[in-house]
Amino acid sequence: MPSSLDLPRKSAPVRDFPSQVRTFDHVWKIEEDQLTPMRTDDASLGSAALNVNKIDRELFDFARDVRDGFSAPLKFIPSRWLYDERGSSLFSQITRLPEYYPTERELEIFSTHASSMAKALLGSNWKVVELGAGDGRKTEILLRSWQRSEVQFSYVPVDVSPSALEELCKRINTGCPGVRARPRVGENLSVLRELSDARIRGEKICVLFMGSSIGNCAWEDVENFLSELRATLLPGDLALIGFDLIKDSKRLIQAYDDSQGVTRDFNLNLLRRMNRELGANFDLDQFRHEASWNPGLSGMESWLVSLRDQMVDIRALNTSFKFRRWEPIRTEISLKFSPEVIDDLACANGFAPLARYEDRAGDFTDAIWEATDAFWM
């Protein structure tokens, strides 16, 4: 790790960084989390403000995250921006690659153990809330088995992307007839809180958070997420969480830098998205995908490395950023867990670990936790 003195200089002093975003014909001022129109004289802006606020909230958040990430000493972009339509479809392809084992392993776990998991749910009425809808392949297997085991439940997939939810519901409605999917568009924990507040007497919540999505952030974010998750639940509620296990780093690197280059396309698509949505002019040939194992973090990191000194304009931010030759942009973290860490995370955040299932190869694990009463924060 180079000291900060060795790092390439930022492309401009922080005070010069843009504080405005352009969307369509309007210019918006960024203040903290607020988006305010700069041209209050514009007669049409009153109603446009409403629309733009709704439609372009995402675009605004994207622009702000890019501005903040490119202003940091080590440039980064939060990984959620990898998942535009093309990114989601590339990720779906990744889950079918021979090197990317987690999806197959979790499928194996559900195929083998779903009926045993069902025992934890028998005797109550459940709302099964899935956070961050995948393409539904794994959910379908799990829910079908729970139906056969006569678990009483309704199914609520939650995602920020309406199109992802639509796909998923199609799959569940045909694959698991009898399960009526009631999709909810929105941010995971705020939707979960609403669902938890609105529950009918005796109804319990079982949260599904699969695919090791929980590892897609820094460790402190894992802790924050879990304590907030616990705070939205009641004692007796359950969480079924997928964790990718620590393994040979050679296999991890292959999983995140596959031979067909799908993961490379997935990562570079972020630059394409900035070009399209923020009016940037990244040359995709001038950046290289890299995946590295960081033992100190216990995580994989994905990077886009600049292959030469270059300036990139971002019209939505009304500015340019400098990228030095070999300068990396971090685009993703994928934490890897040990069984002990998983149990500790449960206990430290107000959950009791009930059961844990692994695939035969020991690559992946799904943990079932129960929210305990002894929780105060």
Ligand code: AVJ
């Ligand atoms: C969807 C976040 C679980 O980190 O393994 C796969 C995303 N990125 N290959 C992961 C991903 C590159 C994936 N998660």
